[in-house]
Amino acid sequence: MKFINTYISLFLFSIVPFTIFSQVKNIGLPAIKNYKRSDYKGGTQNWNIDQDKNGNVYFANNSGLIQFDGSTWNKYSLPNNTAIRSLKIDGSGKIYVGGNNEFGFFKSDEKGKLKYHSLSDLVSKKDSRNINLIWRIHIYKGEVIFQSFTKVFFYRNNKLIVINAPNKFQFSFIINKHLYFQDKVLGILEYKDQKLIALKGTTSLNDKEIWAMFPLPNNKILFATLEKGLFIYDYNSVKSWNTEANTFILKNTSLGGSIIKNKFIVLNSVLNGIIICDLNGKIIQHLNRQKGLQNNTILTSFVDNKNNLWLGLDNGITFINQNSPFTFFDYSYNIGTVYASVIFNKNLYVATNQGLFYHSWTTPFKDEPFTRVEGTIAQAWNIQVLNNTLLCASNSGALVINQNKVLKILDTRGYFGFKTIPSHPGYIIGESYNGFSIFKNSSNEINFINQVSGFDETTNTFEIELDNNYLWLKKEPYLYQMKLSEDLKRFDYIKKHMQISPSYKGIGSLQSINNKVYFQTKNHFYRYSDEQENFFEDKKLTNLFQKIPPINTLIEDSNSNLWYSYNESIGVLLKMKNGTYNSQNAPFSNLTGNLVNNYISVNTIDPNNIFIGLTNGLAHYDSKISNNFITTPKVFFESFSSTSDTIITGNLEKQLTDLTIPYNSNHVKFTFSSPTYENQENVTYSYKLEPFEENWRNWSTTSVKEYTNLREGNYKMQIKAKNSYGVESEASEINFTISPPWYRHFLAYLTYFFLILAGVYITSDRVKLKIRKNKYYETIEQRRLYLEKESKIRHEQHELEKEIERLKSDKLQIKILAKDKELVSNSLQVVKKNKVLNGIIQKIKDIDTNTLDDSTKFEFNKLHKSIVKEVNTDKSWKDLEKHIKNVHFEFLKRLKEKYPTISPRELDLSTYLLMNMSTKEIAEIMNISTGGVELARYRLRKKLGLNKKENLIGFLMSI
CATH class of the missing domain: 2.60.40.10 (Immunoglobulins)
Structure with a gap:
């Protein structure tokens, strides 16, 4: 049992990528960016690389110093326009460079322009005769060291100390804070206290050109030679390093290299790109022209401040994104657009637009491309393991894959994928180009049974899930709810849904999570209740997606992680041990735009091996790699x-x-x-x-x-x-x-201020002068106005006096008119009296006086005489007529002048009319009848030229 556990541990160690321990991965290719001469506008060869504290990268190029800040390339040349072979940047930002018989440093001036300062001028004439090429520059214990094949120059405080090569230098290196030189005769020399001390047992390297030295554990040093391979040194003897890396270098030669985190060694080759190996010499990664480099001759390599790799090529510059959990399988691995992937029988199978491909999962990928499964030239939409059988859904039909070839064609119609039927163990339903088919797995063999009738629409864009009751199919714009018959030959029930919630239109996605079918719209997740025949929301799942952009696809992987796609990007909710989820989408942002729309493929083998299908290949993601690669950028x-x-x-x-x-x-x-x-x-x-x-x-x-x-x-x-x-x-x-x-400007405003003050002063002075003049002229004017006013007052007084006289005259006239009126009235009374007296006289004459006695007759005659005398002596009327003519003299004069033909009688009538006398009064005065007055008025109107409508008295008054 112990042996079996040990074997399993060794097996897992061999297949799990080394990304558990570092960023260098042994599966797939890192992202590579090539820069051509047309990009950086420099020479072909790039001999050395360094980086300043701001992150700018510098290249020792055939045409000079090349600077790159991520956006812009700049080039700076040496005075003699020779190639730069070495460079080193110190903490202050000085860029030390070396070329042919020339070395010095670039430093920014007060305007930030890099200016070259030569240090070759400090070399004595004797030593300057043979400076040669400066191949290496080091900063060591406060000194800047320039090394050529013949000399070493130590620069400090603007002074140079020169040490000549004992015989001939090759290159120099700093390892574990020690400075070493290779001498062609004495071997490896260590620099101590301004002396060169030979290391024991290194003369065996004299016929070998060492291009790099690397520290190894247990106080050992690795030497990388140009053509003789790799050697290990323990400070006593030198031995060949018999490893995969050494085999590669012996075949392709070495031009040095670099080290990553003291864990991985980058070895540059002349013929076949670079390899990255571990400290045991096992090749982890091999990159060459076939795998994305633009040139196979690597002159130098450099690890930047983010542990990414820069390569100076024989023709161009390459950046390799090593500090990433992603690597890729692209055209160099013989695969195109990837729709699905799966591991089966120790092989990784990939369904692509060019067929089904496979690669051994138990052996390192290295340089071997994927191999096409025989008989799968057509487009392969899916590759699945169902009931321990590998099924391929392709344009050629439903295929059973065994021993990396097509074992059986179940159906020649094109298929998109397969699902097991929960309510019928051993049965599989397949989604074909025009409906669904049933397959049965029995006796370790799978066979086509029948096509399901009742639904034969094309389902080239679909999502399908099954539960115990229904088959759910999402095909825009509908969600189909279908029930299979018990014999699986037809659909007994088909219902279309346009939406799953009255609050949100449309149907976003259909997915199975924890063996339950969910329906999603606008990041709200619903399930179906068969009892209520309605959809109800799963609040717990909905809450997980509150802060996530609207998704269009959701996939649950083998570790219960939830992968979702949105806006041509992808993210994941990683399930933690306590059942919670941790959302991550930033690491996948670089895949944006490369995902296959409607065919999101995520294959989680374990946390270290996750495959994501892309339009241009397959991405490998190691979720155990620290997210330290996502750093805060600087600008x-x-x-x-x-x-x-x-x-x-x-x-x-x-x-x-x-x-x-x-x-x-x-x-x-x-x-x-x-x-x-x-x-x-x-x-x-x-x-x-x-x-x-x-x-x-x-x-x-x-x-x-x-x-x-x-x-x-x-x-x-x-x-x-x-x-x-x-x-x-x-x-x-x-x-x-x-x-x-x-x-x-301030001085201008100050000048303006003083000018304003001067202007105010001058203006004030002129105003005062003007005021004095104005007062003088005002006095004169006031005098003039006073005199004018006095004259006006006098004139007005004179006019007033005239007005008074006029008013007096008018008043007098009014009085005269009143007197005239009174006089006329009295005169009329006299006329009446005389008329009465004349009547009495006539009556007296009619009395016969003969009948009277003498005394009476005497008295009667006396009375008669007295009455006659009274009538004859009354001159009132003549006086009145004279008075009227005197008073109205001006009127009569104007009337006569205007109408010369008017008669005296008509003048009198006009005067009487002007005095507003009545017709009866005029008749009495003029001693004519009233009819005569009217006739006289008519004649007067005619002579004056008046019509009937014009008023005669008003006309006379206007004259």
């Missing part, structure tokens, strides 16, 4: 430009502060980068310029932003980056000030 301003200057801020040792820009350069441009090299194309940026913008801009892959015509003031530009896993960086910022134009 930097690469450059800050205005129309007058450019500052490369990414190279500055200190953050840019107190930057002032003239107003005529207020067109500014920012470029920014995030040294996040895995899935760099999915890195997005957001930014805002305060106070110009209040809110952050939407996330975008654009790493350049310009602002034009900014006003003067203080500004703060902030940027954030978000990597492909959706993790945001902290904001980086640049504070700068735009000076106002000269006419809005």
Whole structure:
């Protein structure tokens, strides 16, 4: 029993990837990104690689120093334009480089531009004659060490110390804080106290060109030679390292390598890419041109600060995302689009668009591609293990697979998949292109029984689940509820559902969880109650998906984890031991867009081996690998430009502060980068310029932003980056000030202030002068106005006097008119009196006086004479007529002038009418009848030219 347990443990150890212990996986290929010369615009060969504290990567290239910050490539050349063969970056950011007879360092100036400072000038004339190629640069105990084949230069405090090679150097290495050199005669030399001390037993390596040294456990060192293979040294003797790695290097030669976490060794080859082996020499991973590299000659390798791998190639640069739980099987493994996968009889089977493929699961994958199962050239939609039988649903039909070939064709119609029937043990129902078929498994053999009648629609996009009562089929836009007959030959009951809840339209997905059928819409999960013949919501399952985007597919794997797809992405709810779920979707964000829509495939063998089908192959995911690979990204301003200057801020040792820009350069441009090299194309940026913008801009892959015509003031530009896993960086910022134009500058405002003061003073003085003048002129004007007013008063007084005189005259006239009226009245009374007296006289004349006595007759005659005298002596009327003419002289004059033909009699009539005398009064005065007055009026109107409607008296008054 103990032997069996030991065997099982060894077997599991052999098949479980080494990702349990580190990031390097022995199954599948890591994500690889190749950069061509046209990308970095440099030479072909890249000899060395290093990284600064900001994460920027530098390459020693044939055309100079190449810098890459994740967004932009920059190139810097040596003065003699020679190739750079070595480089090293110290903690201060100085980039030490070496070339042919030239070495020094690049350092940013005050504007962030990398400037080269040569150290070759410090070499004496004697030593400068044969500097040769600088192949290695080390930083060791505060010194910078430049090593060529002939000399070693130790640089500190701007001074150089030179040590000549005892014979001829090959290369140098720092191992476990010790500095070693290979001498062609003396073997391996250790540098101590400015002396070179030969190590015991290393002269056997003199005929071998050592390109790398690696520390091994138990105080041992591994030597990687160019053509002689790998050797192990225990500080006494050198022995060949008889391992898989050594066999590979002997066949393909080595150009050195690097080490990952002191656990894995990367070995560069000349002929066949790189291998990654463990410390026992077992090859974990082999990458070459066939597996995605653009070149098989690897000149250098470098492990960056995230344990990802950079390769300097004979022609190009390659980035390998080793620090990831994902690896991939792509075209190099002979597979295309993957719809399903399963492990059966120690083989991994994969259903693809090109047929069914398999690969041994118990032996390492290494370089062997997948092999096609014989007889499965057509598209394979599914591969399943049912009742210990491997079934393939393909375009060629329902196939039984055994011994990696088609054992039996159950039905020639195309099939999508198979399900066991819970209520009929041993029976299987298959989904064909035009309905359903029944198969039976008996006596270790599976056979086609019949096609189910009653439903023959095409189900090329479907979801199907079975429970004890119904077969459920989702086919847009319906959910079919179907019941199989007892003999499984037909559907006795078919019902269509348009929705499963009155609150939510449509049907999202159909899935089986814990052997129960669930229906999902808008992340709400329902089950069906046969008793109530209705759907009811499962609140517990719904609550799990509250904070998850709307899903379109849900799959429960063999470990009860819930895998869901959304927006062409995938996530998982990992089931914990206590029954709770832990949601994860960030690790899978890099698969977005590569999943097969409507055919989400997740095959969980164990937590270390999870396979996910992709449009371009198969992804392998190890959930036990720490999520430390998802780190918070950093973001930097690469450059800050205005129309007058450019500052490369990414190279500055200190953050840019107190930057002032003239107003005529207020067109500014920012470029920014995030040294996040895995899935760099999915890195997005957001930014805002305060106070110009209040809110952050939407996330975008654009790493350049310009602002034009900014006003003067203080500004703060902030940027954030978000990597492909959706993790945001902290904001980086640049504070700068735009000076106002000269006419809005502080000095200008000060000048304006003094000019205003001067203007106020001058204006005040002129105003005072003006006031004095105005007072003088005002006095003159007041004098003039006084005189004018006095003259006006006098004039008004004169006019008033005239008015008074006029009023007196009018009053007098009124009085005269009143007197005239009174006079006329009296005159009329006199006329009446005279008329009466004349009547008396006439009556007296009719009396016969002869009958009277003398005395009486005398008295009678006396009375008669007295009456006649009274009548003859009364001149009242003549006086009245004269008076009337005098009073109305002006009127009569105007009337006569206007109407010369008017007669005196008509003038009198006009006067009487003007005095508003009645017809009777006029008749008496004029001694005519009233009819005569009317006739006279008529004649007067005619002479005056008046019509019947015009008033005669009003006309006369207007004259």
